[in-house]
Amino acid sequence: MSVDSDKTVSSVDLAVIGMTCASCANRIERKLNKMDGVSASVNYATETARVQFAPNVTVEDVLRTVHDIGYEALPPEPPKAPDAPVSASEDDRSKAEIAGDAEVADLRRRFWFSLALATPVVLISMIPPLQFTYWQWLCFALATPVVFWGAWPFHRAAWRSLRHGTTTMDTLISMGCLAAYLWSVWALFLGGAGVPWYSMSESLIPKLEVGGSPTGMPSIYLEVAAAVPVFILAGRWFEARAKRQSGAALRALLHLGAKDVSVLRDGVETRVPIGMLGVGDRFVVRPGERIATDGFVVDGRSAVDESMLTGESVPVEVEPGSDVTGATINTDGRLLVEATRIGADTRLAQIAKLVTDAQSGKAPVQRLADQVSAVFVPTVILISALTLIGWLWVGR
Secondary structure, three states: OOOOOOOOOEEEEEEEEOOOOHHHHHHHHHHHHOOOOEEEEEEOOOOEEEEEEOOOOOHHHHHHHHHHOOOEEEOOOOOOOOOOOOOOOHHHHHHHHHHHHHHHHHHHHHHHHHHHHHHHHHHHHHOHHHOOOOHHHHHHHHHHHHHHHHOHHHHHHHHHHHHOOOOOHHHHHHHHHHHHHHHHHHHHHOOOOOOOOOOOOOOOOOOOOHHHOOOOOOOOOHHHHHHHHHHHHHHHHHHHHHHHHHHHHHHHHHOOOOOEEEEEEOOEEEEEEHHHOOOOOEEEEOOOOEOOOEEEEEEOOEEEEOHHHHOOOOOEEEOOOOEEOOOOEEOOOOEEEEEEEOHHHOHHHHHHHHHHHHHHOOOHHHHHHHHHHHHHHHHHHHHHHHHHHHHHHHOO
């Protein structure tokens, strides 16, 4: 629902935890936009939600709505100028970062564990000369931990979606993995595939065989149940790691500034934290130090390295009256600078804000992908169900 432009509108950026595909982002966005006085845009790539809301809605209402549909939302780390004091929400931002790091570590651990167990299952199942007496039972023992521990994040997400009456890509992954595994369990324990002489042969050209295997027994698909989670885990791990690295680049940009500054007051230099610097204060910048904030030179001449801002490697000469930018480096002379902009008004903070806005926004093609993802999973499940009914009807 669009927000009434005549009312005072508040805006908040949230870090959303628990999204696993574009369907999750589309679901959260639709749920938030159904709230009276709320307009939201959820970006799966950056795991953020930008929410605008009217005075009759609070941030707690938004957080509760996200929680009620099975996800968690936290205030993300905002673009913070190097000279801004630590905010009261520092702990919340730390929670978001810790959750992201824990996700990467968990996916990495599950991937390597699953890969180690799934590799022999795939090789033995797909290469007949490697099949020995009771090989199928070894594959069953190796595939079981992959299905229930390696693929647990997919089962958990699928169950969470099912509880709320929706489907996501995790639903397809979980259903495919469990279908292959449960059929194989039936074939081994009840279908006769557990005999010592059981064998399977794989071919790119389908063959009509009684019972599904050369021995006349039903085929087992443990290699599918074990391999699918491995490939999906690899993709999720690489994706989560890339997100963390892109976030680290933005955090590195925000930490370029100085941490403290020598303020000149009543002719005396006093070293104070950068958050205590105000507009109009004069501060000293010695050779090799970073300029604390945007301002202009009152006294002194020097060369300033502005490569972090302009990319130009040659230092720029400055003199009294010259403008200087926070986080740039004074290379040789001593400068006395008067602060003109601090906090979110500095150029560095504005650059960080533009980067964050670009990440949080959505391109038209991304909005189209979100719309497709909302119907993709139900469509695939419907086609699968119709296919099953069709095969049962023709008696195959």
